[in-house]
Amino acid sequence: MLVIQFGRADLANVRFAISPLLEVHRSVRALDDPASRALHLPWIRFARDRVAGGDLALLRALQPRDAYTPDFVHPPPSSPLAQIDDELGEMLATPADRIRAEVRFAYPDAPLPAILQPFIDDPEAAVVQLAAVIRTYWEKLVAPHWERLRMVLEGDVLYRAREIADGGETLLFSDLHPEAWFDEGTLNVEKPWDEHVTLDGRGLLLVPSAFVWPNLAAITEPPWQPTLIYPARGVGTLWEPGTPVSSKALAKLLGPRRAAVLTALDSPRSTSEIAQRLGLSPASVSQHLTVLRDAGLVHGHRVKRVVLYARTPRGDGLLEAS
DSSP, X not given: OEEEEOOHHHXXXXXXXXXXXXXXXXXXHHHHOGGGGGGGHHHHHHHHTTOOHHHHHHHHHTSOTTSOXXXXXXXXXXXXXXXXXXXXXXXXXXXXXXXXXXXXXXXXXXXXXXXXXXXXXOHHHHHHHHHHHHHHHIIIIIGGGHHHHHHHHHHHHHHHHHHHHHHHHHHHHHTSOTTEEEETTEEEEOOSSOEEEEOTTOOOEEEEXXXXXXXXXXXXXXXXXXXXXXXXXXXXXXXXXXXXXOXXXXXXXXXXXXXXXXXXXXXXXXXXXXXXXXXXXXXXXXHHHHHHHHTTSEEEEEETTEEEEEEOHHHHHHHHHO
């Protein structure tokens, strides 16, 4: 059992972040074990014809099954919406001694795979090579789907933020994962090992993930911030075919009111919030949002009885261009 002890300051310091680098490493496990990751079969079919075996060998060795995975390969993100370049930069900045220690810790009772020996002999050079492998993997297999993945991950963050506002940490952790529950200042997580972590004001970082499904993962080793990685809400519909973007729908955007609705989505808002902000009727705003959504410029995420709308990267790009 993993037990995470909260103090008053820690409850105020719960934060969320999205990690492209984490999705890279977790997606390798989906490729290796499609039977337990059946939800991702559409992506697995796409990926298997596009990945080189040598690249997978290194990434596989850095996450042995049923064992500790070196944390430096996906350090807890420092920004809520981290970019792959930012995370690779943090990985490259890992001190050599920490790289050696984490790689050795991953294989305490087994011989170190030969492919990982460079991380002991010359960690700085080895991590540069790792970054090159990750970038190639990212560009081939994850980047083509990142907008779809990111929308699901951001939707989960919106949902959890509203839960905290409505019911605090008790409501937040009530549906995070079946293996986690909160009780009197303590978060209990079902794990095959015993560990007690006192946050001591550091707070807890929560990272929604698509490819961690159906599991729950944790980072607890110092100096990293304590982190819980959980399946994003809505991951079950991740690979469902979306509505195709229509040039006709884009043409309909040529109107001041619709442009105002798109501009108003500088942060996630409901239909009624947009209507109040712009002085329009909710019915009119709803019609504009439908067109914007069909054009791929906004997306909506249901948070209980409310749908919150936000701009997609395509919507952001259109505003920047104009």
